[in-house]
Amino acid sequence: MARVKRAVNAHKKRRVILERASGYRGQRSRLYRKAKEQVTHSLVYSYRDRRKRKGDFRRLWIQRINAAARQNGMTYNRFIQGLGLAGVQVDRRMLAELAVNEPATFVSLVETAKKALPSDVNAPKSAA
Known part of the structure; x- marks a missing residue:
């Protein structure tokens, strides 16, 4: 060898x-x-x-959405719930982008979420 x-x-x-x-x-x-x-x-x-960066960005987006939602009289939790009930499929990244750069569009999404939420918080979900 x-x-x-x-x-x-x-x-x-x-x-x-x-x-x-x-x-x-x-x-x-x-x-x-x-x-x-x-x-x-x-x-x-x-x-x-x-x-870890992926989770960090998700947390950042949620903070931004929460801040913008609270400026419009909603919490993050209720906002996301309302969007789900309204059938709006926009991810958190885009919601955060809208909250920062296009507040008028974000306000319209908040209004959509408010309309979709039941007036009684404890009401059962309708069968969809």
């Missing part, structure tokens, strides 16, 4: 790790072992936070 010389592959592997670690502070950007640990952790954080 032929002898395998690892110098080129080993140097490439280390160079790739150190390139990814450029910009880190201290030893984490200069020493291979520390850089490798930090790059591994960074990849874990990136993976986790790409998923």
